[in-house]
Amino acid sequence: MQYFPNVEKIRYEGPDSQNPLAFKWYNSDEVVAGKPMREHLRFSVAYWHTFRGTGSDPFGAGTMPHPWAEATDPVVAAEQTVHAAFEFFTKLGVDFYCFHDRDIAPEADSLRETNAILDRICGLAKQKQEETGIKLLWNTTNAFSHPRFANGASTNPDAAVFAYAASQIKKQLEIGKELGGQNYVFWGGREGYSTLLNTDMKREQEHLACLLQMAVDYAKKIGFSAQFLIEPKPKEPTKHQYDFDSGTVISFLKSHGLDQHFKLNVECNHATLAQHTFEHDLQTASMHGMLGSIDANQGDLLLGWDTDEFPHNILEAALAMRVVLKQNGLAPGGLNFDAKLRRESVDLDDLFIAHIAGMDTFALGLKMAAKMAEDRFPDAFIAERYASYESGIGAEIESGEADFEKLEAYTLENGEPKARSGKQELLEARLNQYLWQVR
Ligand code: XLS
Ligand code: NI
Numbered sequence: 001m002q003y004f005p006n007v008e009k010i011r012y013e014g015p016d017s018q019n020p021l022a023f024k025w026y027n028s029d030e031v032v033a034g035k036p037m038r039e040h041l042r043f044s045v046a047y048w049h050t051f052r053g054t055g056s057d058p059f060g061a062g063t064m065p066h067p068w069a070e071a072t073d074p075v076v077a078a079e080q081t082v083h084a085a086f087e088f089f090t091k092l093g094v095d096f097y098c099f100h101d102r103d104i105a106p107e108a109d110s111l112r113e114t115n116a117i118l119d120r121i122c123g124l125a126k127q128k129q130e131e132t133g134i135k136l137l138w139n140t141t142n143a144f145s146h147p148r149f150a151n152g153a154s155t156n157p158d159a160a161v162f163a164y165a166a167s168q169i170k171k172q173l174e175i176g177k178e179l180g181g182q183n184y185v186f187w188g189g190r191e192g193y194s195t196l197l198n199t200d201m202k203r204e205q206e207h208l209a210c211l212l213q214m215a216v217d218y219a220k221k222i223g224f225s226a227q228f229l230i231e232p233k234p235k236e237p238t239k240h241q242y243d244f245d246s247g248t249v250i251s252f253l254k255s256h257g258l259d260q261h262f263k264l265n266v267e268c269n270h271a272t273l274a275q276h277t278f279e280h281d282l283q284t285a286s287m288h289g290m291l292g293s294i295d296a297n298q299g300d301l302l303l304g305w306d307t308d309e310f311p312h313n314i315l316e317a318a319l320a321m322r323v324v325l326k327q328n329g330l331a332p333g334g335l336n337f338d339a340k341l342r343r344e345s346v347d348l349d350d351l352f353i354a355h356i357a358g359m360d361t362f363a364l365g366l367k368m369a370a371k372m373a374e375d376r377f378p379d380a381f382i383a384e385r386y387a388s389y390e391s392g393i394g395a396e397i398e399s400g401e402a403d404f405e406k407l408e409a410y411t412l413e414n415g416e417p418k419a420r421s422g423k424q425e426l427l428e429a430r431l432n433q434y435l436w437q438v439r
């Protein structure tokens, strides 16, 4: 049985194609900057939004009837969803997918029963992975939806809830190993707080560090060697999420001696919620050698929440891919579309159209970034801007040879520094030229 009988395998037709079910820029085997596009981009589909998202919002019920979710028995529906998912991945031509425990399999009355169902559904996913060659980019634990997690998971004031979350993560690490997951994600969920009137923030953050250390230890014990990733987000669902942004997460990891075990999974819409650009949070992680993977989506700058739209901003994608190219790629990470259809997009093929648009956006961004690197734009300008540190007094500052007395003597002798333009407008105009230069 096919869930998308009207969709054939999506092909590349080039930038002039008017076919909504064809790639305009993403040409998986085309070599860009020394590697096929598919190896640079490592696209992944998010199970939760694409197969479990219904379009519901706080004001209304779901708008998207999904044929794979019709069965009344939730276990049967979960199996049918696996079949639909692998049909979708194959037709779209992505190499990876990501899931939470609770979106791939339903929760039963006890942890024991829930785990048995999870094993059954993941057994089917493993079989489909083997049949299709599609791999698990990462799995993760949903320790935020169930009411027991209302006050957090590892940062819950109740130790019994900490224990529950740890048990769930233990199981997901075992599943990750079984399915050959290349990474494992920790997104903070409800790890944060709403008011200090009821919160011991120091203790909660220490508990979070305890949980992460236990996860590191257990993965080692069972021989699960996936890259561990933390996904920053500044707010939503709590007012103060502990994993605010890349900078906060990196210093948290360093201050708890965990930084060698983790990298970051940076999500565009989370960076913009933190009042940063996507590029800023990517660069912050990358310059610490800690950019591991990306949740590719796009926020709406007029709205203050995580709208998780499919990315269509080409300049934003180009600047993101510039950071990725500079650090020589994302592997074993990739670009996961943590994105959902608008509630009004109710056709089944909208799921394909949205992913194609996202893939084309990043393919074009990759091409622009590769051309920029070839031209050393804007790197040559940046290098020139800091050239005064290459020799003389600048080199002495960087090497630690200079001190305040030496610098005072230098200033007294040389007088007022010469004003130099930052040339922002020129650089922005030049960046726009790459939009048409890649053709
Ligand atoms: C929510 C997060 C979530 C993570 C995985 O805002 O983006 O979807 O990616 O738990
Ligand atoms: Ni998100």
Ligand code: NI
Pocket (backbone or CB within 6 Å): 187, 231, 267, 295, 338
């Ligand atoms: Ni995400």
